[in-house]
Structure formats: C-alpha cells, structure tokens
Amino acid sequence: MDDLLEALSRDTAEVAERARESLVTVLQQGVGAGSGVLWAPGLVVTNAHVARRSRSVVTLAGGQEATARRRGRDFQHDLAVLEIDPALGSPAAIGDSGELRPGEWVYAVGNPWGVPGALTAGVVIANGGGAGTELLELDLHLRPGHSGGAVLNARGEVVGINTMMNGPDVGLAIPSAVVRRYLAQAGLGKAAFRRAA
Amino acid sequence: MSALEHLSEALAAAVQSAGEGVVRVEGRRRIPSSGIVWSADGLVVTAHHTIDRRSEVQVGLPDGKATAAKVLGRDPATDLAVLRLSTAGGRVLKRIEEGQAKVGHLALALGRPGDSIQSTLGVVSALEGGWRSPLGGHIEHYLQSDVVMYPGFSGGPLIDAWGRVVGMNTSALLRGIALAIPVATIERVSQALVEHGRIRRGFLGVGVQPARLPQPMEDRSGQSTGLLVASVEGGSPAERAGVMLGDVLLALGGERLAGMEDLLAALGGDVVGKATPLEILRGGTSTTLSVTVGERPAPSEEEED
Numbered sequence: 498m499d500d501l502l503e504a505l506s507r508d509t510a511e512v513a514e515r516a517r518e519s520l521v522t523v524l525q526q527g528v529g530a531g532s533g534v535l536w537a538p539g540l541v542v543t544n545a546h547v548a549r550r551s552r553s554v555v556t557l558a559g560g561q562e563a564t565a566r567r568r569g570r571d572f573q574h575d576l577a578v579l580e581i582d583p584a585l586g587s588p589a590a591i592g593d594s595g596e597l598r599p600g601e602w603v604y605a606v607g608n609p610w611g612v613p614g615a616l617t618a619g620v621v622i623a624n625g626g627g628a629g630t631e632l633l634e635l636d637l638h639l640r641p642g643h644s645g646g647a648v649l650n651a652r653g654e655v656v657g658i659n660t661m662m663n664g665p666d667v668g669l670a671i672p673s674a675v676v677r678r679y680l681a682q683a684g685l686g687k688a689a690f691r692r693a694a
Numbered sequence: 695m696s697a698l699e700h701l702s703e704a705l706a707a708a709v710q711s712a713g714e715g716v717v718r719v720e721g722r723r724r725i726p727s728s729g730i731v732w733s734a735d736g737l738v739v740t741a742h743h744t745i746d747r748r749s750e751v752q753v754g755l756p757d758g759k760a761t762a763a764k765v766l767g768r769d770p771a772t773d774l775a776v777l778r779l780s781t782a783g784g785r786v787l788k789r790i791e792e793g794q795a796k797v798g799h800l801a802l803a804l805g806r807p808g809d810s811i812q813s814t815l816g817v818v819s820a821l822e823g824g825w826r827s828p829l830g831g832h833i834e835h836y837l838q839s840d841v842v843m844y845p846g847f848s849g850g851p852l853i854d855a856w857g858r859v860v861g862m863n864t865s866a867l868l869r870g871i872a873l874a875i876p877v878a879t880i881e882r883v884s885q886a887l888v889e890h891g892r893i894r895r896g897f898l899g900v901g902v903q904p905a906r907l908p909q910p911m912e913d914r915s916g917q918s919t920g921l922l923v924a925s926v927e928g929g930s931p932a933e934r935a936g937v938m939l940g941d942v943l944l945a946l947g948g949e950r951l952a953g954m955e956d957l958l959a960a961l962g963g964d965v966v967g968k969a970t971p972l973e974i975l976r977g978g979t980s981t982t983l984s985v986t987v988g989e990r991p992a993p994s995e996e997e998e999d
Contacts (some may be wrong), residue, residue: 501697508698583955599707600802604701620815621706622844636814638884651702666842686774 500588509604509618511673519589519655522556523547523565523579523645532607532646534655535553536591540685541582542676543645545622545662546579555579557586559616565686569683570670574671576679577645589647594633594672597624605637605659605668607646622667632669633657639668704855705815712853715787716804718754719763719777719849721745728805728850728861729753729777732884736888739884740849742768742775743866758809767887770830771895772866772879776887787851789877792856793998797821800855800912801839803863803872805838807846816841816872818860827867830895830958830990834878837861841872855863866897896961897990898937899930902952905942909976919942919952920975935985942975946985961987 501657519535523543531547533555541555548567555565565579597603601621619637633648639659648657648670657670695703719729719740727744731737738753745751745765753763761781768775799818804811822836839852843865852860861874861980886893903924912918921941924932937943943951946960947970965987972985 504697507700508696511696521769538898542845544719549834598706599713599811600705600815601709602698602705620802622842623810623812624766633842634812651696651699 503522508621508651509616510652512604512649513606515590516604516616516647516649518587520539520558520606520614520646522613523552523553523587524556525553526538530608530611530616531644532642532659533579534645534647535586536655536676536680537588539577539581539585540588541565541576541581542610542658542680543579544658545572545577547645548579553579555581561585563586568686571655571679571683574675574679575659576671576676578680578683578685579602579649586669588595589655590653591673591677592622593654594625594656594674597621597650597656598632599673602651603635603637603656605635605639605646605651605670606649607639607643607659609640610694611642611643619668625672630669631675632660633670633672634663635670636666637668638662638666705802708853708855708857709804709811709813709856712787712802712804712851712857713806714756715833715851715859716806716811717784718742718808719767719808720752720754721748725772725846727846727848728753729782729806730859731786731881732776734782734786737884737888738763738777738779738784739768739862739880740775740777740990741746741862741864741866742770744848745775751777752804752807753777753779754812756785756806767891769883769887769893771801771827771829771830772833772875772883772885773827773867774862774875774880775889776884787853788856788858788861790854790877793822794858795807795837795854801841801851801860802853803839803841803843803847803923804853805844805847805850805907806873807844807861811892812844812847812998814842814847816845826955826958830961831893832879832959832980833875834882835876837874837876839872839874843872894963894966895932895990896963896965897988898932898957898985899927899988900932900937900943900963901925901959902943902954907942907975908978911980915944915950915980917944921951921954921957930975931985935983937972937974937983937985938976940976943972944975944980945973946970961990974989
C-alpha cells in the first residue's frame with residue numbers, strides 16, 4: 498500500500514517534469530502573463546484571450562526567452578498560435594482527447610498567479626456533451642495564469658489547453674482534437690501532427 | 695504501465711461500470727438530477743429536493759432509453775425520494791456494508807444530468823455516528839466527502855474504489871457541504887416510502903427552548919434541563935392535552951427531554967395517534983398529562999437547487 502502511494506507520487510512528479518518541458522510563459526506588454534504549450538517545433542498554442550497582441554515574449558523551460566509572432570487566432574474556440582524559432586525548446590507529446598473517459602486522472606500545468614509550472618490534479622468530469630459543449634470538464638481549479646497551459650493525462654500527454662473555470666470548482670479545457678482541427682483548418686497543421694514517441 | 699496510468703484506467707473503468715446503475719431524473723425545470731437504480735424490479739432512489747410537486751417524472755436509463763416513473767414517496771427530512779420505473783432498467787450496484795467505509799478512502803461522485811455519465815473524485819472526509827438533519831430526520835451516519843457536487847449530481851451515488859455504493863450525494867441537506875446519505879438510511883427510508891409513501895413523524899404543536907431546572911427538581915428527576923414551552927399552536931395535540939405557556943416538558947412516553955434532540959427523537963412515527971404520557975413541570979410541581987401525538991404536516995416546498 499505504501500509502495501503504491503510512493504509509486505503514484507513518483508509518477509506524478511515525472512508527469513510534472515515532462516509537462517514543464519513544453520510549457521511556456523507568454524508575456525505581452527500591458528497584458529500580463531499567460532501560459533502556452535510548445536505543440537510542435539516553432540509552434541506555440543495558447544488561448545486567444547492570452548495572445549491579445551501580435552507580438553509577445555515567450556519564456557521557455559529553462560528560462561530562455563524568445564520573441565513570438567502571432568500566426569492565427571480563433572475567438573470561438575479561444576485558441577491562438579504563436580511562432581517562434583523552431584530550434585528552441587522541446588515540443589510536447591500530444592495525446593488523443595477523444596479517448597478520455599470520465600474518472601480518468603488529469604493534470605493541469607500553467608503559471609497560476611505567476612507561479613511558473615505549478616501543477617494541479619483532478620479527474621475528468623465529462624468529455625463533451627455535458628451542456629452542449631465540446632469542452633473538457635475537469636474536476637480541478639484553474640487560476641489566472643493557467644490560461645493557455647496544458648491538460649495532461651496519466652501518460653503525460655497533452656490532451657487539452659486550459660481555458661477557464663465554469664463556476665467555483667470546474668475547470669474547462671479545449672480538447673487536443675479541437676486544437677488539431679483548428680491547426681489543420683488554419684493551414685498550420687502538418688508539421689504540428691508529429692506525435693512524440 | 696506506471697502506477698499512475700493503472701490508477702487512471704481503474705478510475706475510468708469504475709465510473710463506466712458503476713454508471714450502469716445511475717439514471718437521469720427529470721423532476722424539475724432547468725437541470726435534471728441523478729438517481730440510483732435500487733432494485734432489479736425498477737425502484738430508483740433520488741434526492742427529494744430535485745423533484746418538484748409532480749407525481750410522475752421522466753427517467754433517462756444508462757442505455758440511453760427513456761421511461762416514465764411514478765414518485766412512490768418522499769421524505770424531505772432525509773432528502774430521499776423513491777421512484778418506480780414503468781420499464782425497469784439499469785444495473786443494481788453493490789452496496790457497502792456496515793464498517794467497510796473508512797475516512798481517507800477514495801470516493802467518486804457519479805451523476806447523469808445529461809446522456810452520459812459524469813464523475814468527480816475525492817476522499818471520504820468524515821464518517822461519524824448517527825445524527826439528525828435540520829428537518830428532524832434520523833440519519834444513521836454523518837458521511838461527508840470532499841467531492842465537487844457538479845450541477846445535477848444530487849441523487850447520484852458516492853462509490854468507493856470497489857465500485858460499491860457508499861451513499862447518495864445531496865447538496866441540499868447541509869448547504870455547502872458534500873454530504874451523503876448512508877446506505878443504511880436509504881434502505882430503511884426507501885422501504886418505508888415504498889410501503890407508506892411517506893415517513894411519519896410525530897407532532898405536538900409547541901415551540902420550546904431548553905431551560906435549566908430548579909435544583910430540587912433536578913435532584914428528583916436526574917435531569918438538569920427541560921424544555922420550556924414558549925408557544926402553543928391553536929388546535930394542536932399539545933393544546934388539546936392542556937399544555938400551557940410556561941410549562942416545562944420533562945419527558946414524553948418515558949423518554950427524558952433534556953434538549954431539542956430528545957424531543958425530535960421521542961416524536962418518531964411510531965407514537966403518531968397514540969395517547970402518550972407527557973410529564974411536565976408546572977408551578978414547581980411535576981404533573982403528567984396524556985397527549986395524543988399528531989402527525990407532523992409535510993413542510994412546504996421551498997427549496998430549489
């Protein structure tokens with residue numbers, strides 16, 4: 498039993514570590530800090546409500562800074578795509594949000610209240626179909642600064658992008674399938690679909 | 695597979711499996727609530743406060759079919775209601791037995807406000823002895839968890855890691871606390887509701903407050919407080935028995951009345967309609983009246999959640 502708890506803690510720490518490798522901070526003049534995910538080489542996915550300006554400064558894992566140019570934005574899905582130097586950072590492993598079931602363990606990473614890489618855990622409440630929405634409904638708390646950060650499954654794969662809270666206790670995230678669809682429609686697709694091993 | 699992946703898979707499997715015993719209950723406007731399939735012949739238990747005054751509701755079964763259900767009975771004091779499906783469906787889940795639940799156990803709250811099963815996760819936070827709800831209902835255990843009660847989760851089950859029903863979640867009995875009605879209470883109350891359609895509770899028609907007894911009286915009766923009568927309802931059982939303002943109630947049916955709890959406990963359904971001895975203190979001496987206990991009228995519908 499103690500072994501099990503230790504194993505769970507260790508696995509969680511590993512997921513946190515991996516999640517932080519592809520997590521970025523998105524800083525914009527006069528807007529404040531949000532989060533983003535290095536989705537593919539040179540391609541950062543964040544929220545439309547985070548990427549309000551066309552240019553921003555992105556801080557990668559390890560503290561390296563890069564200037565980013567906004568390549569696309571979709572307010573309907575609260576998504577935005579930023580472009581950085583493709584040589585920088587290590588992209589996330591992207592999972593399939595369609596496989597998520599209620600009760601599955603998930604994590605959210607971001608920079609809540611400006612705390613870089615903070616991790617929070619919960620379970621999937623519903624995967625779409627809840628209130629006529631295709632958003633992921635999660636039993637975890639998202640805070641200012643979480644926006645644009647990643648939701649990960651127990652394998653440490655990115656299955657969603659944090660967007661907002663629904664009421665005091667329910668976090669909402671954009672499923673990775675919706676992000677993929679958007680990237681394809683926006684002509685930013687192909688390169689982004691490289692699934693990490 | 696890592697331990698974490700195992701856990702995640704096991705949780706999802708538990709939700710999927712137990713979800714076969716959870717139905718959608720359309721008993722009010724706005725958001726539907728949830729219910730637990732309680733017997734193979736079509737009994738469903740749900741939260742009383744999520745059903746308005748209607749006597750028939752629509753129920754969404756786990757397989758996606760819908761069926762009508764009759765409201766067999768309801769008990770506001772324990773927030774329980776029992777439905778009878780016109781077409782039985784869903785699976786009867788295993789139930790936890792006395793002593794199996796422990797503080798710290800993982801607990802999943804399940805709900806089906808829409809077509810598909812939904813879930814939140816927490817732990818059993820508190821498990822205590824019997825208590826009495828604000829409306830006077832006896833509940834076998836104080837069972838609290840830290841699950842998030844998502845809209846429409848009331849009436850759904852709290853299940854443990856073995857997929858057993860630990861209780862029925864309700865957000866209405868104590869506001870702001872994820873409280874569950876334990877299996878023992880559901881079993882007792884649902885049986886009474888199926889048989890009688892309601893839980894009978896005794897009624898005297900007095901407003902009382904605890905009051906300290908004079909020393910000689912305390913020495914004689916062995917109790918330090920009684921219940922001072924501050925009001926008597928016109929035409930009530932108490933008035934007909936001759937109870938007057940300023941009397942101090944000492945015992946009902948031989949049960950000592952030292953506090954409000956004692957009075958609620960003494961006014962169980964079994965004393966309704968029976969001539970019961972009521973010991974009082976009046977003018978410094980104790981007397982015994984005979985009161986024919988009435989039945990407490992159903993409280994008016996005021997909740998909405």
